[in-house]
Amino acid sequence: xxxxxxxxxxxxxxxxxxxxxxxxxxxxxxxxxxxxxxxxxxxxxxxxxxxxxxxxxxxxxxxxxxxxxxxxxxxxxxxxxxxxxxxxxxxxxxxxxxxxxxxxxxxxxxxxxxxxxxxxxxxxxxxxxxxxxxxxxxxxxxxxxxxxxxxxxxxxxxxxxxxxxxxxxxxxxxxxxxxxxxxxxxxxxxxxxxxxxxxxxxxxxxxxxxxxxxxxxxxxxxxxxxxxxxxxxxxxxxxxxxxxxxxxxxxxxxxxxxxxxxxxxxxxxxxxxxxxxxxxxxxxxxxxxxxxxxxxxxxxxxxxxxxxxxxxxxxxxxxxxxxxxxxxxxxxxxxxxxxxxxxxxxxxxxxxxxxxxxxxxxxxxxxxxxxxxxxxxxxxxx
Amino acid sequence: xxxxxxxxxxxxxxxxxxxxxxxxxxxxxxxxxxxxxxxxxxxxxxxxxxxxxxxxxxxxxxxxxxxxxxxxxxxxxxxxxxxxxxxxxxxxxxxxxxxxxxxxxxxxxxxxxxxxxxxxxxxxxxxxxxxxxxxxxxxxxxxxxxxxxxxxxxxxxxxxxxxxxxxxxxxxxxxxxxxxxxxxxxxxxxxxxxxxxxxxxxxxxxxxxxxxxxxxxxxxxxxxxxxxxxxxxxxxxxxxxxxxxxx
Numbered sequence: 001x002x003x004x005x006x007x008x009x010x011x012x013x014x015x016x017x018x019x020x021x022x023x024x025x026x027x028x029x030x031x032x033x034x035x036x037x038x039x040x041x042x043x044x045x046x047x048x049x050x051x052x053x054x055x056x057x058x059x060x061x062x063x064x065x066x067x068x069x070x071x072x073x074x075x076x077x078x079x080x081x082x083x084x085x086x087x088x089x090x091x092x093x094x095x096x097x098x099x100x101x102x103x104x105x106x107x108x109x110x111x112x113x114x115x116x117x118x119x120x121x122x123x124x125x126x127x128x129x130x131x132x133x134x135x136x137x138x139x140x141x142x143x144x145x146x147x148x149x150x151x152x153x154x155x156x157x158x159x160x161x162x163x164x165x166x167x168x169x170x171x172x173x174x175x176x177x178x179x180x181x182x183x184x185x186x187x188x189x190x191x192x193x194x195x196x197x198x199x200x201x202x203x204x205x206x207x208x209x210x211x212x213x214x215x216x217x218x219x220x221x222x223x224x225x226x227x228x229x230x231x232x233x234x235x236x237x238x239x240x241x242x243x244x245x246x247x248x249x250x251x252x253x254x255x256x257x258x259x260x261x262x263x264x265x266x267x268x269x270x271x272x273x274x275x276x277x278x279x280x281x282x283x284x285x286x287x288x289x290x291x292x293x294x295x296x297x298x299x300x301x302x303x304x305x306x307x308x309x310x311x312x313x314x315x316x317x318x319x320x321x322x323x324x325x326x327x328x329x330x331x332x333x334x335x336x337x338x339x340x341x342x343x344x345x346x347x348x349x350x351x352x353x354x355x356x357x358x359x360x361x362x363x364x365x366x367x368x369x370x371x372x373x374x375x376x377x378x379x380x381x382x
Numbered sequence: 383x384x385x386x387x388x389x390x391x392x393x394x395x396x397x398x399x400x401x402x403x404x405x406x407x408x409x410x411x412x413x414x415x416x417x418x419x420x421x422x423x424x425x426x427x428x429x430x431x432x433x434x435x436x437x438x439x440x441x442x443x444x445x446x447x448x449x450x451x452x453x454x455x456x457x458x459x460x461x462x463x464x465x466x467x468x469x470x471x472x473x474x475x476x477x478x479x480x481x482x483x484x485x486x487x488x489x490x491x492x493x494x495x496x497x498x499x500x501x502x503x504x505x506x507x508x509x510x511x512x513x514x515x516x517x518x519x520x521x522x523x524x525x526x527x528x529x530x531x532x533x534x535x536x537x538x539x540x541x542x543x544x545x546x547x548x549x550x551x552x553x554x555x556x557x558x559x560x561x562x563x564x565x566x567x568x569x570x571x572x573x574x575x576x577x578x579x580x581x582x583x584x585x586x587x588x589x590x591x592x593x594x595x596x597x598x599x600x601x602x603x604x605x606x607x608x609x610x611x612x613x614x615x616x617x618x619x620x621x622x623x624x625x626x627x628x629x
Contacts, residue, residue, distance in 0.1 A: 226496035236474040245460035254493045
């Protein structure tokens with residue numbers, strides 16, 4: 001292993017340890033907030049995988065996030081206490097009563113036109129599984145069509161953008177099943193066995209932090225596999241890869257689906273810590289914000305994009321609460337984005353990478369040139 | 383007589399009325415090195431596109447040994463054993479030279495088969511690095527290579543891929559004389575191990591490598607023979623002087 005890679009892994013380990021230590025210094029309110037930011041960090045990872053590594057700029061990542069969020073939220077809605085107080089011995093979401101078909105029975109099967117779709121969500125684990133399966137299915141279907149047709153670049157971005165807006169519209173329109181604009185609120189807590197994940201307790205924070213750590217390391221390992229290297233080759237030159245015998249759409253679809261799975265999982269964690277799911281998850285602005293996080297952090301770095309997301313959210317939280325900045329913070333975030341794009345095209349991670357490179361070069365034996373650094377240091381290490 | 387490696391039978395393509403390749407039939411024998419000559423627009427690159435699957439033919443068939451590979455998808459044709467070098471050198475620019483070759487060395491194309499770590503073909507990669515003279519550049523990112531080195535790296539990708547048939551589209555385009563000579567050494571080194579089809583304009587290079595030459599003109603085969611036969615062929619002269627015009 002080259003020293004470069006060793007430093008890389010050390011930084012990843014450092015990050016994991018850091019987020020594990022956060023509960024020592026934070027009150028429950030802030031802990032819940034940080035947990036949300038860690039969820040956004042996971043979204044950063046999803047964007048980095050598809051944009052940075054697969055070269056697919058997805059302007060509709062919110063579709064997968066929203067799908068994951070709604071799937072779990074449906075189960076948690078049925079687990080909520082209010083759902084049991086609607087005059088049936090089985091849980092029925094309160095909003096369905098407000099939208100009930102005239103004369104319909106207060107039963108999940110038939111209270112509104114499509115309320116039967118909710119039936120399997122009486123099991124929390126069904127919702128949990130669907131929170132990953134649905135985004136993956138959507139990504140595979142879209143991916144196979146789009147990538148087989150060799151649609152690429154900005155056209156994929158536009159297709160995804162249109163798709164997320166379309167689904168958002170449908171969700172709002174399907175009020176009797178989705179509670180439309182209001183989204184799903186008043187949810188029960190996520191349960192494992194008898195344990196309830198109250199969003200304001202330390203174990204819930206660890207559920208998020210632990211999940212983020214696993215996803216982070218798994219994503220980092222994934223891009224180091226042969227498939228990850230081939231994917232980067234595909235991003236560099238699709239045709240070259242094709243004429244070497246690689247089924248390019250299969251690679252693109254696979255990583256697009258992995259990115260979707262991560263976004264869906266993040267959506268579920270967000271529901272656990274914030275106790276609601278809403279069509280705003282599928283707002284265009286949210287999907288674009290994710291891209292900004294990744295750009296600032298460094299889209300070519302899994303950890304960079306993750307830290308970018310967390311850092312920007314921390315900054316906006318503190319800045320927007322400081323007096324006189326309540327309105328100005330959006331402009332400040334915009335300014336940071338412009339500066340990063342102009343002066344740090346590879347984001348914060350790129351900057352860090354260059355600094356480490358320079359430090360390693362200085363330590364390397366005299367006479368070796370910068371380009372050979374990896375080589376020289378790996379020989380020293382062996 | 384040697385076995386046919388590639389058989390092209392009446393191959394043609396019709397671009398909305400314009401026949402870029404029109405009923406070309408060729409038999410390339412196992413281990414042969416065939417040069418395709420022709421003026422601009424003669425259909426040389428289109429013929430390569432048809433063989434490698436980039437363009438779908440509208441008539442005729444292509445056989446790799448006994449397998450009919452007509453109009454297969456590119457990656458399937460590649461897996462069946464046809465490798466291709468492009469006119470504009472195309473390599474994986476953001477990967478190191480070694481990584482480029484490692485990707486080409488990958489024998490199993492599937493996503494799920496490649497979820498492991500490390501490319502096993504180190505010996506092969508080292509051998510190719512020596513052959514294309516890029517051993518000292520192995521850890522450089524391909525974007526920093528010179529034009530000639532990029533061309534050689536792409537040749538190296540093909541050698542690592544190890545296809546039965548190699549299609550080279552103007553491998554010396556934009557090269558200096560010294561670089562062209564080195565390229566001819568690399569190509570000559572491949573002779574016998576692979577069946578090679580080269581599209582080339584540079585007669586100096588053609589003389590260094592050619593056995594048999596096929597001349598294309600206006601999408602059809604005009605002549606076929608050795609270097610001397612072609613150079614003295616009156617039809618070829620006429621076509622190159624353009625006395626026939628475009629009609």
